[in-house]
Amino acid sequence: MLDLAVSSWTGLLMIFACINFVLLISRQGKVRLTKWYSPYSQKERTKVIRELSGVILTRGPKLCNFVEWRGYKVVYRRYASLYFCMCIDPEDNELEVLEIIHHFVEILDRYFGSVCELDLIFNFHKAYYVLDEILIAGELQESSKKTVARLIASQDSLVETAKEQASSISNMIAQATK
Template identity: 55%
Template sequence: MIHFLLCFNRQSKVRLSKFYSTYTPTEKNRATREVMNQVLSRSPKFCNFVQWREFTIVYQRFASLFFVMVTDSTDNELVTLESIQRFVVVLDIVFGNICELDLIYEFQRAYQVLDEFLLTGHLQESSSKEILRAINDAEGMEKSLLVAEVLDQHFL
């Protein structure tokens, strides 16, 4: 099970975070800080897995962003690493070459992709095509609702 997901830059600014286990706000801040310190202090030559408390930190760096999933120590690290890769690929398709500014200014879409990808800390959908189809359907529905609202306002 994935306990939480973080995305942060090299300056320790969190750009995306989602917790699937129950933590108090103080515990969330402490866990986030500890995980960021663990990841940022590692050399790029080391592997992408770190034991932390009773969990395993699995991370991948893409440009200036670190994508981190904290999982049970019994979970397969390579599957988690592949999940991170797939999540970033879908973000790349949705945003057209993902960058930190996309996560800052369009964080709703990033969370939408994450919610289509993971559900309660488990992989919900592994197919990139299905995730993109669901996102396109949601955006199409949102646009049609906006058009209907505008039409209602103008033609009452």
């Protein structure tokens, strides 16, 4: 009985994909966002980005969105001028990762109002915050778009409050030093 429970539990654990890293690459090969969930040295990261950029950017639009690479699978999807790439273990579900990518893009779209590459360049910290609300340690944390939107709005509110307090403190200091 215990063996059956353990095998069901391990089967359940295998449903969720473990993402090793996330890359957002422009069509020109510029990196717009990276998030590493597995340990890679800076030299290895640079090599990974160069290799994957070469592989993904040269693929035809009619080919599938999965690439076998170094014993892993890289799942990618192009939205406008950006490629959203996630590296997973070979036994993980590619379709689930495509859904995670789409989920991330939908939330970015809601937040920025039709997200574009410039939004990610100038507001990269917000894009990272959105990604951190969706994924923790390379695993899906939150699948509800409403919950993520509420958490992001709460974070934005905290940032605005902190800015206002910092501004009032600097005004008080300026007044006191006159």
